[in-house]
Amino acid sequence: MAYRFCHSRRALVALIPGLVLALASCGADRRGALPVALAGDETAFQTAATRPSPAAQVLRAATVEGLVGFDAQGRVVPAIAERWIVTDDGLSYIFRLRDGTWPDGTPIDAPSVAAALRRARAALAGTALGLDLAPIDEIRVMTDRVVEVDLSAPLPDLLTLLAQPELGLPRTRLGSGPLGLRREGLVASLSPIPPEKRGMPAQDGFSRSVRPLHVEVESMAIAAKRFNDGLVDVALGGTIDSLPLAGTTMLSRGNVQLDPVMGLFGLQVLRAQGFLADPLRREALALAIDRDGLVGAFGIGGWSGTTRLVSPEVPDSDGSVGERWSDSTLDQRRALARQRVLAWMAAGEGAPRLRVAAPDGPGSRLALARIGADFASIGVQIERVDEGQPADLRLVDTVARYTRAAWFLNQLACPVSPAGCSAAGDALAAQARTERDPQARMALLAQAERAVTAANGFIPIARPLRWSLVRSGVTGFSPNPWGWHPLPPLTVVPK
Missing domain, CATH: 3.10.105.10 (Dipeptide-binding Protein; Domain 3)
Incomplete structure (x- = not known):
């Protein structure tokens, strides 16, 4: 069977013809937990590792916010920083932090954020990501809610780098969300943390607008079979190693999506x-x-x-x-x-x-x-x-x-x-x-x-290949240039 790959990195969607059939979501109640399979093993829960596995990156990004993060399309969006500006010479990025608290109840302020960012950067010394961050010259506290990152040379992709899971900023080893995680073996329940529990104003109807995720960590072979059997609605983490699984007769009912990665x-x-x-x-x-x-x-x-x-x-x-x-x-x-x-x-x-x-x-x-x-x-x-x-x-x-x-x-x-x-x-x-x-x-x-x-x-x-299985009707997923998919968008209940 020949598959068609959308080669441009700007492509939004790449589907494998012949493997697409609209299916109803597994759960009748759209606010019920969305069942997700994530390709990985025990290392998926080692989210504090300097070199986390791909599955650990996904879980870390969901539970430990950085200054910025990614949306489903791979675009940079606010996280701990609610907004930012870049100086005309491209040598300074100035971030204004959102109101809120760390998990231990202390306020999120510029000194604590700057210290966490310095620790995260220091932990990456000797890695390729550490080299990517080499142009960072200084991380400075400007006011109680403003942090400035000064560069020795322009770094147009600084925001993309700061959105990487390894640049998440924990406080006393705890992340600030946006999802909370409870684990039992290789299964995790991830639930959106209400805004008021993160030190932010309460949102009317928040509990009705989101749903938890039931995430099973397993091999892509098992994930693909469970998707085909209707037991999960999303299977994430496909690579070249598992790609032939997408060509089996068993998956003729699934939606296979390829990411436009480099x-x-x-x-x-x-x-x-x-x-x-x-x-x-x-x-x-x-x-x-x-x-x-x-x-x-x-x-x-x-x-x-x-x-x-x-x-x-x-x-x-x-x-x-x-x-x-x-x-x-x-x-x-x-x-x-x-x-x-x-x-x-x-x-x-x-x-x-x-x-x-x-x-x-x-x-x-x-x-x-x-x-x-x-x-x-x-x-x-x-x-x-x-x-x-x-x-x-x-x-x-x-x-x-x-x-x-x-x-x-x-x-x-x-x-x-x-x-x-x-x-x-x-x-x-x-x-x-x-x-x-x-x-x-x-x-x-x-x-x-x-x-x-x-x-x-x-x-x-x-070039690499990354693929996922996504049931028709699931929202919060989109192929993106980075080859991994944030979990928080999947928690939003489709309207």
Whole structure:
């Protein structure tokens, strides 16, 4: 079955034809709890982790507000900050805080918010998100209800970054909502917290306008089956690893929605030793992959392979970096790659055998089967291992947090991904962060991309895919560019 993927990141809705049939919602009472399945495991409830799992990000965002948050469409909306202004030079963001209290009853004020924001930023040191926030120079208290964030260089995506779940601001380890969570095993009940219990004015009819969520944390395979059986109305968290589940006959009654995301899907070098010590031998692996064949095996119309690290759709690309090896056929690329493998073996080394850390879902198995055949064509064998086991490569499937070249470069920076990284690329990216002239900044970013690409520490294959199952009639859900879906909009009772 061929699926059609809406490729533009601006697309609002992407549906898989042939899998759409209007069904009534499971619950007859629209104010009853909405049953939701969230792909994940026990780590979903480790919401305070510095690197939370995707499911934990969803639960953290629902229960721990930051200065701002996301709506269903992925747009930035007020949260603890009720409004903000940006200075003309783009170097200061001034936030006015809403009236309200923390969970312990103390008022939400600028000193406590600024302190929480500083702690959240410090906890991200050494991570890619920490690098994204590097232009923040100072977080200042201006008045009792005004916080100013000063930058060393313009950061147009600061609001998007501050809306990330990791930038939620807890008080004494408790979040300020907007949802409260009660957990029993891998099942959680999330209920909207009344405004008066958050230190805000009461709202007439609040209890009639919202409903709780009954969230089951489970594998996407189980989530898909429960959706098909009519036991849940929404299943969130589908990835490439679970994508083949959307093609089963069982799901012919469901609504499968794809998010218009950017990001990285490919192989990351974890161990730049042995065969992988040389950038040219790492490039041999990149040369061997039949990207069109791999993405074609999934049957997603409009989904195409790429040899680039940075998405060509980012607004700060100067257009000077294109696809690699566009003047060579696949056979020519593989012939060159095979020569490098044979030269390695001629030096007395055995045939390369590489361990690839990857999930064991149907999508990952399909992708690795194609990659394994491609590598075998040049004399390299691979073996799948579980995450956490010793590995040479890892199958990466990560969605961009914001749509700029810096996100891609920060993911592959030496502090974050040291094996096969480019110190020269890092230096150029750092220089770009401080460059205020837009054209000069784009030129530096292009140079950085070339340097990181030449290091071959990451082998791009395609953009990521994110999908969900949503029953007809469910409101509060919309495909968005970030690939995860806030829970609070789902609590609003449809009119």
